[in-house]
Amino acid sequence: MTKINLQDWDLWLLNQENPHLLQKGAWGDFKNQFGWTPARIIVDNAGSQILFRRLPLGLTIAYIAKGPIGIHNAEFWKAVHMECRKHKAVFLRIEPDSWDEQNQEFDYLKNGFVTGKSIQPRRTIVVDITGTETEWLERMKQKTRYNIRLAEKKEVKVQISSEVDVFYKIMEETGQRDGFGIHSFEYYNSVYDHFEKSGQVAILIARYGDIPLAAIMVFREGKRAWYFYGASNDLERNRMPAYLLQFEAMKWAANAGCQMYDLWGIPDSNEEILESEFSQRSDGLWGVYRFKRGFGGTIKRSSPAFDWIYMPVIYKFYCWLEKRKSGF
Numbered sequence: 001m002t003k004i005n006l007q008d009w010d011l012w013l014l015n016q017e018n019p020h021l022l023q024k025g026a027w028g029d030f031k032n033q034f035g036w037t038p039a040r041i042i043v044d045n046a047g048s049q050i051l052f053r054r055l056p057l058g059l060t061i062a063y064i065a066k067g068p069i070g071i072h073n074a075e076f077w078k079a080v081h082m083e084c085r086k087h088k089a090v091f092l093r094i095e096p097d098s099w100d101e102q103n104q105e106f107d108y109l110k111n112g113f114v115t116g117k118s119i120q121p122r123r124t125i126v127v128d129i130t131g132t133e134t135e136w137l138e139r140m141k142q143k144t145r146y147n148i149r150l151a152e153k154k155e156v157k158v159q160i161s162s163e164v165d166v167f168y169k170i171m172e173e174t175g176q177r178d179g180f181g182i183h184s185f186e187y188y189n190s191v192y193d194h195f196e197k198s199g200q201v202a203i204l205i206a207r208y209g210d211i212p213l214a215a216i217m218v219f220r221e222g223k224r225a226w227y228f229y230g231a232s233n234d235l236e237r238n239r240m241p242a243y244l245l246q247f248e249a250m251k252w253a254a255n256a257g258c259q260m261y262d263l264w265g266i267p268d269s270n271e272e273i274l275e276s277e278f279s280q281r282s283d284g285l286w287g288v289y290r291f292k293r294g295f296g297g298t299i300k301r302s303s304p305a306f307d308w309i310y311m312p313v314i315y316k317f318y319c320w321l322e323k324r325k326s327g328f
Helices: 006-013 025-034 074-086 133-139 142-153 164-178 185-196 241-255 271-277 286-295 312-326
Strands: 002-004 036-043 046-054 060-065 089-095 114-116 123-128 156-161 201-208 211-221 224-232 260-262 298-301 305-309
Touching (some): 046 074, 089 312, 142 286, 211 241, 224 241, 305 312
Parallel strands (some): 224 260
Antiparallel strands (some): 002 036, 046 060, 123 260, 123 298, 156 201
């Protein structure tokens, strides 16, 4: 077993094929400021960043987001379980970095895991940003192309910025308007700081004159980019700033060598239901699906979450609380 520090973990990641952003050392370091303790383990050709969240009575939950990385064997899992028990984990939750349609190299259910509740959105839209910008536009729906050009015509300007305060103000206004929760200013400021030095994050702000209209925060790692956070206020909405923002974010990602742009989160329903119901629904992620579907991407569904249980009685109680909180 090799438990390593942040610097050695990031050096190891450099030799791995297209790891997910949530396995970056900077992500674990950032989450450490908000109640999660990271541990990084490498055994042979397998590695993982594990995050531990403290519970009452000195217990924790363990979480591997979009990992593990590499070909994991029995010795790797032995090391993972040892670390989890050391932290008094009630259970370990894993969300593999793979799609539903892919064959898993490791069969979790045949190796002692049970199906768990996903933390990250399972279904998303991934946009191909290879080729020319003209080709991207051709793959988009006509209305989206029109709105991008309309925003340009109506003098909306998009700039890459470091203005976390402006970004947060728009997030705050949108959260209050639409009734959804947002993170604190400190949260967004910290995640920006952790990835800004490596050039892996960008805040893009759409303005009309000096008036901020919409803002997004996007990230990149390897060949992939992700749209994690964003919002638009009620000012000048007829200028369609959100459409131009996404188009400019795709340009930013492509210029950095990315080939895929993940719009990160749509309702977890099959495509037939999505297409038949989106015009009538606005609850949950349905409102953003109407917007995201126009960019010409492919609907993808990630692998389910898997749990390894260390303390069955407490785990059962925790799952009951999860269901109660989600309303099921």
